Amino acid sequence: MTLTLIPDYDLSKHTWLGVGGRADQFAEVENQDDLISFLKNSKSPITVLGAGSNVLIRDGGIEGVVLKLGKGFQKVTVQGDKMMVGAGAKLMDIARVACEAGLTGLEFMEGIPGTLGGGLSSNAGAFGGKLSDLLEEVFFTDFRGNTKTISDFSDWDYRYSPWAQKGIFLGAILQATGKETTDKIKALMDEYHAKRMATQPKGVRTAGSTFKNPSNTSAGFLLEKCGLKGYKKGKAELSAKHANFLVNNGATATELENFVEELRIIVSQKEGIQLEWEVQCLGRK
Ligand SMILES: Cc1cc2nc3c(=O)[nH]c(=O)nc-3n(C[C@H](O)[C@H](O)[C@H](O)COP(=O)(O)OP(=O)(O)OC[C@H]3O[C@@H](n4cnc5c(N)ncnc54)[C@H](O)[C@@H]3O)c2cc1C
Structure with a gap:
């Protein structure tokens, strides 16, 4: 079976941050046989998306075909x-x-x-x-x-x-x-859930931790030390509840990326540590 490729497809609805341009082509793949036969016959650049909870898709969209894995997976x-x-x-x-x-x-x-x-x-x-x-x-x-x-x-x-x-x-x-x-397993999961509830923002557009933790310290601690917890610029924000969570209040992907780059510079200048993105930036600027 061949995939149904949808041209010029809006990707923002597939990301937790709610931003991103369009895929040249998009398809949901039902099962592994369809996926493999499509890949064997395609020459396009391929990108795969999961739940979109760890990506910042740029405003220029993604070249080639964006695939999402369907029910068979x-x-x-x-x-x-x-x-x-x-x-x-x-x-x-x-x-x-x-x-x-x-x-x-x-x-x-x-x-x-x-x-x-x-x-x-x-x-x-x-x-x-x-x-x-x-x-x-x-x-x-x-x-x-x-x-x-x-x-x-x-x-x-x-x-x-x-x-x-x-x-x-x-x-x-x-x-x-x-x-x-x-x-007992459920009790431990409930404990983890409660910890998240106490420390992470809820009901906001975020992609979780923005930066990886450097060795021996946490990115959140460094951002807080630099006075950046709750820092806002336009519609981009670092959560006041968790300093490493980027929150999108209606910014574009470019604004979010520039905001995060500014945070990296501030932490580098004040603390001498180069924070590394944990969120994955995909696509054309
Ligand atoms: C509120 C919140 C809390 C979070 N907490 C945590 C946490 O505690 N720990 C943690 O590690 N992360 C956390 N995250 C980040 C995120 O949920 C994880 O990184 C998650 O594993 C990303 O999965 P996804 O399906 O959303 O991937 P996506 O965001 O869709 O994609 C992420 C990357 O994976 C690639 N990818 C997706 N599917 C495939 C595939 N099948 N094959 C190859 N590449 C693929 C994409 O191309 C992209 O580069 C959190 C995010 C949010 C919003």
Whole structure:
């Protein structure tokens, strides 16, 4: 089956920040066979989007074809102490299935609003856990449809995956760290949820942490130390509740990117530390 490519497609509705230009072409892919056959026959630049919770898509839009993984990529199944998960599955759904099955180690995914594919791209994590701690195998294709199984994760690190931007994650086998009662797992997830509620802004347009934490300190601490917590410029803002959360009150992608670059300069000048973007900027300026 061929994909239905929609030309000149507005991407802003697919991002948590609510900004971004248009994709030259956009398609939702139902399953892996359709994806691979499309990639094998396409010469266009390819970009894949998950839940759009960690991207700033620039106002100039994205060249080529933007793909979103559909239903065939959202399956989550449990086999013993392992989970088979499609790249389009939501991290929070994976955590909840693990909880019901009495599997531990996935609780940190509660409250991360992205998909497994987006999570694999940044090695998402929280509360001391990260995806690479759980990976047994990752299924991957390059942008031309050549598939591969990844089973060495020794190079993966804090918010770093060596395979990011090199192709498309299709799914993974996750290995739980152990077994526990659903009640106890749920209690830990509730604790994480409460911590997020107490420290993160709700009901705003954000992409979560703007910067990666430098070694030995946190980006939020540095931003706060520089007096930037709650700092606003036009319609761009750093949350008054969490200094590392960028909040969009109606700014353009360019305004947001310039705002974040200004923050980097201020922290560099005052603290001598070069903050690195955690949010991924995609597309043409
Ligand atoms: C309120 C809030 C809280 C957050 N908390 C956390 C947190 O605690 N920890 C954390 O790590 N992150 C956090 N995030 C950031 C974000 O949710 C995670 O990075 C998430 O894993 C991104 O997934 P996504 O599906 O939204 O990816 P997207 O934002 O859609 O994409 C991110 C990147 O991944 C690529 N990508 C997406 N899918 C695939 C795929 N299938 N194959 C290859 N590449 C792909 C995209 O091209 C892009 O480069 C938070 C975000 C918000 C808004």
